[in-house]
Amino acid sequence: MKKILFAATITDHFYYFHLPYLKYFHDIGWEVHVAGRGSRKLPDCDFQYDIPFERSPFSKGNIEAYKQLKKVIDDNDFDIIHCHTPMGGMLARIAASKKRKNGTKVIYTAHGFHFYKGAPFLNWAIYFPIEWIMSRITDCLITINQEDYDLACKQFKKPTVKLVDGVGYNNDLFFSVSKEEKNKIRKEKGFFVNDKLLIYVAELNANKNQSMLIRMMSKLKTQNVKLLLAGADNFNGEYQKLAKNLGIEEKVFFLGHREDVEQLLKMSDICVASSLREGLPVNIMEAMAVGLPVVAGDNRGHRSLISNEVDGFIVNPNDCDEAAQKIDLLFSNQSLYGELSKRASENIKRFSKETVFAQMKTIYSDLKG
Numbered sequence: 001m002k003k004i005l006f007a008a009t010i011t012d013h014f015y016y017f018h019l020p021y022l023k024y025f026h027d028i029g030w031e032v033h034v035a036g037r038g039s040r041k042l043p044d045c046d047f048q049y050d051i052p053f054e055r056s057p058f059s060k061g062n063i064e065a066y067k068q069l070k071k072v073i074d075d076n077d078f079d080i081i082h083c084h085t086p087m088g089g090m091l092a093r094i095a096a097s098k099k100r101k102n103g104t105k106v107i108y109t110a111h112g113f114h115f116y117k118g119a120p121f122l123n124w125a126i127y128f129p130i131e132w133i134m135s136r137i138t139d140c141l142i143t144i145n146q147e148d149y150d151l152a153c154k155q156f157k158k159p160t161v162k163l164v165d166g167v168g169y170n171n172d173l174f175f176s177v178s179k180e181e182k183n184k185i186r187k188e189k190g191f192f193v194n195d196k197l198l199i200y201v202a203e204l205n206a207n208k209n210q211s212m213l214i215r216m217m218s219k220l221k222t223q224n225v226k227l228l229l230a231g232a233d234n235f236n237g238e239y240q241k242l243a244k245n246l247g248i249e250e251k252v253f254f255l256g257h258r259e260d261v262e263q264l265l266k267m268s269d270i271c272v273a274s275s276l277r278e279g280l281p282v283n284i285m286e287a288m289a290v291g292l293p294v295v296a297g298d299n300r301g302h303r304s305l306i307s308n309e310v311d312g313f314i315v316n317p318n319d320c321d322e323a324a325q326k327i328d329l330l331f332s333n334q335s336l337y338g339e340l341s342k343r344a345s346e347n348i349k350r351f352s353k354e355t356v357f358a359q360m361k362t363i364y365s366d367l368k369g
Contacts, residue, residue, distance in 0.1 A: 001029065001030070001031050002029070002030045002031070002079045002368075003030060003031040003032075003033065003076055003077065003078045003079055003080075004025050004030050004031070004032055004033065004078060004079060004080045004081070004082065005033040005034070005035060005072070005073065005076070005078045005080070005081045005082070005092075006018065006021070006022065006032070006033070006034045006035070006082050006083075006084075007034075007035040007036065007051075007069065007081065007082075007083040007084070007088050007089070007091075007092040008035075008036045008083065008084040008085045008088040008089075009036060009037060009053040009054075009055055009084075009085040009086070009087045009088040010036050010037050010038050010053070010085070010088075011034065011036035011037065011038035011039070011040045011042065011048070011050075012036075012038055012040055013036065013084055013085060013088075014034055014036065014042055015040055015042060017167040017282070018084075018167070019042070019043065019044070020353065020357055021082075021357075021360065022034070022042060022043065022044040022045055023043070023044040024357075024361070025044075026044035026045075026046070027044075030079075031046050031047070032044060032045050032046050032047075033045070033046065033047045033048070033049070033072070033076065033078070034047070034048045034049070035048075035049040035051045035069055035072060035088075035092070036049075036050075036051060036053065036088060037050065037051055037052055037053045037065075038050065049068070049069075049072055051065050051068050051069050051072075052064055052065045052068070053065045053087050053088055053091070054087065055086075055087055056087075057086070057087060057090070057126065057130065062087060062091060065087075065091060066091045066094065066095060069091055069092060069095045070095040073092075073095045073096050073099055074098075074099075077099075077102075077104070078096075078099065078104050079103075079104065079105065079368060080104070080105050080106075080107065080364070080367065080368060081096050081099075081104060081105070081106050081107070082107040082108075082109070083106070083107070083108050083109075084108075084109050084111065085111065086114065086127070086130075089108045089109075089110075089134070090130060090134055092106075092108075093106055093108060093134050093137050093138055094134075094137070096137075097137045100137060100139070105139045105140070105367045105368060106137065106138050106139050106140075107138070107139065107140045107141075107142060107363070107367070108134070108138050108140075108141055108142065108159075109142040109144070109164075110131070110141065110142065110143050110144070110148060110152070110279070111144060111167075111279040111280075112144065112145070112148065112277065112278060112279020112280070112300075112301060113127065113128075113131065113143075113148050113151065113152075113279075114126075114127040114277070115127050115128045115131075116147060116148070116151075116277070116300055117147065117300070119277070128155075131156070132155065132156065135152075135156035135157075135158050135159050136158045136159075138158070138159040139159055139160065139367065140159055140160045140161075140162060140363060140367060141156060141159040141160070141161045141162070142161075142162050142163075142164050142363065143161065143162070143163055143164070144163075144164055144165070144166045144167070144279050144280040145279060145280050145300050145301055145304040146163065146300075146304060147300040147304075148279070148300070149161060149163040162363055164356060164359045164360060164363070165280070165350060165351045165355060165356050165359065166279075166280035166282065166285065166351055166356060167280075167282060167353075167356060168285075168351060168352055168353035168354070168355065168356030168357060169282055169285035169286050169289055169348070169351060169352060169353060170286075170353055171289060171349070171352045171353065171354070173262045173286075174262055174265065174285075174286045174289040174290050175289060175290065175345075176289075176290055176291035176341075176345050177266045177290075181266070182266060182267055183267075185263050185266055185267040186267045188263075189263070189264070189267060191226070191267065192224075194224055195224055195225075195226055196222060196223075196224050196225045196226070196269055196331055197225075197226055197228060197267065197268040197269050197270075198213075198225060198226070198227045198228065198268065198269065198270050198271075198272045198327065199227075199228040199230065199264060199265060199268040199270075199271055199272070199287070199292075200213060200227075200228070200229055200230070200231075200271070200272050200273055200274065200283075201230045201231060201258075201261055201264070201265070201283040201286070201287075202229075202230075202231045202273075202275065202283055203231040203232045203233075203234050203257075204229065204231055204232065204233045204234055204235045204239050204254075205234045205235050206235065207275055207276050207277055208231070208274065208275045209274040209275055209276050209297070209317075209318070210229055210235075210239050210274060211238075211239060211242055211274075212274040212297070212317070212318050212319075212320060212323070213227060213229070213272055213274050213323075214227070214239060214242050214243050214246065214248070214252055215242075215246065215320045216272075216320040216323045216324050216327075217246075217248050217251050217252060218246055218247075218248055219320050219321055219323075219324035220324050220327060220328060221324075221328050222327065222328050222331045222332070225251065225327075225331075226251055226252075226253060227251060227252045227253065227272070228253045228255060228264060228268065229252065229253065229254050229255060230255040230256070230257075230258045230261060230264055231255075231256070231257065231258075232256060232257040233254070233256065239254070240254055261286065262286070262290075265286060265287055265290045265292065266290055268287075268290075268292060269292070269330075269331075270292055270293055270294070270295060270327060270330055270331075271283075271284065271287035271288070271292040271293070271294045271295070271296075271312075272294070272295050272296070272323070272327070273294060273295070273296035273297060273302060274296075274297050274317075274318075274323075275297065275299065275301075275302075276297070276299060276317060277299060277301075278299050278300065278301025278302060279300075279301050280301050280304055280305065280351075281301050281302070281305070284296065284301075284302065284305050284306070285305060285348055285351050287344075288305065288306075288311065288312075288344040288345060288347070288348040289344075289345060289348050289349075289352075290345070291341045291342070291344055291345040292341065292344060293311065293312050293313075293330055293337060293340035293341055293344055294306050294311070294312035294313070294344065295312060295313045295315060295323055295326045295327055295330075296312065296313070296314060296315070297314075297315060297316070297317040297318070297323075298314050298315065298316060298317055299317070302314060305348065305351070307343075307347065310340070310343055310347070311340050311343040311344040311347050311348075312340060312344060313326040
């Protein structure tokens with residue numbers, strides 16, 4: 001029986017992004033193994049290993065994680081090892097280096113390099129050398145945006161480099177709804193029909209940069225605007241404090257981690273995004289699929305999805321005034337809003353789960369014949 005190992009720093013990575021691939025290999029008769037930190041049980045998985053990965057490359061805990069992962073790899077003759085995330089990807093490739101000599105194929109998906117145009121020097125100093133070395137023990141390097149693909153083709157000569165359109169959004173859940181359905185959801189969630197709702201679905205942390213959006217709220221001229229921030233708080237309540245200090249805590253709703261994101265998007269008007277670094281963000285795909293124009297900070301992931309002034313606006317990072325101006329414009333010009341909304345839902349279709357799944361199946365087939 002053929003075997004495949006999926007490895008990532010945390011198990012939840014597979015739960016949210018890669019279940020179709022576990023099912024695909026399980027259905028064609030492969031033995032499916034998954035390694036990652038966490039106890040969440042995954043479907044279509046024959047063997048699951050709770051490996052104590054740490055996100056920091058300098059954590060001593062990764063020594064134990066490497067030992068455990070290497071034993072898993074040494075004890076099995078995997079046909080394919082597909083790894084994700086920086087630490088999961090690095091340790092899995094090192095642990096599999098000997099097995100590659102016996103025919104195991106190693107794939108690494110880079111969900112956005114930490115080094116990129118405009119990245120801090122420290123990012124280049126730490127992560128670029130790691131990826132350069134790791135590329136030499138990788139059979140296929142998958143990138144999810146054009147900038148990373150171009151960089152990998154230029155800098156990493158050893159592996160085959162492929163460009164895939166992200167992980168794909170679920171078009172069975174995310175689609176445009178009627179105004180009546182939109183208002184119905186609003187009432188169910190405790191909002192008013194005349195509210196103007198901005199939404200950003202992302203965990204609260206420094207990179208997601210929600211402080212820019214909170215400050216932006218005080219710049220808006222449009223009335224009845226509310227900002228919905230859906231995501232777990234990994235920033236120790238700092239953003240809640242900021243909203244309170246600015247006196248706009250009644251306009252900013254911290255919703256925490258949610259399992260009803262598709263409903264929240266369908267009742268909203270505009271998607272806003274403030275992150276400093278992105279690979280190819282699924283949250284933006286989902287928002288556009290619902291028909292929301294996007295006002296987003298300038299980074300490679302946003303640029304890969306949004307065409308400025310076509311289906312949304314790309315603004316300077318941390319420029320609260322420019323972001324506020326674009327939002328005021330969309331609310332005051334319904335014709336423009338309608339045009340951008342229609343184009344957003346149309347232009348994002350090529351990033352659907354079916355399209356990406358077909359791309360990945362071709363890569364798997366080419367790798368093992």
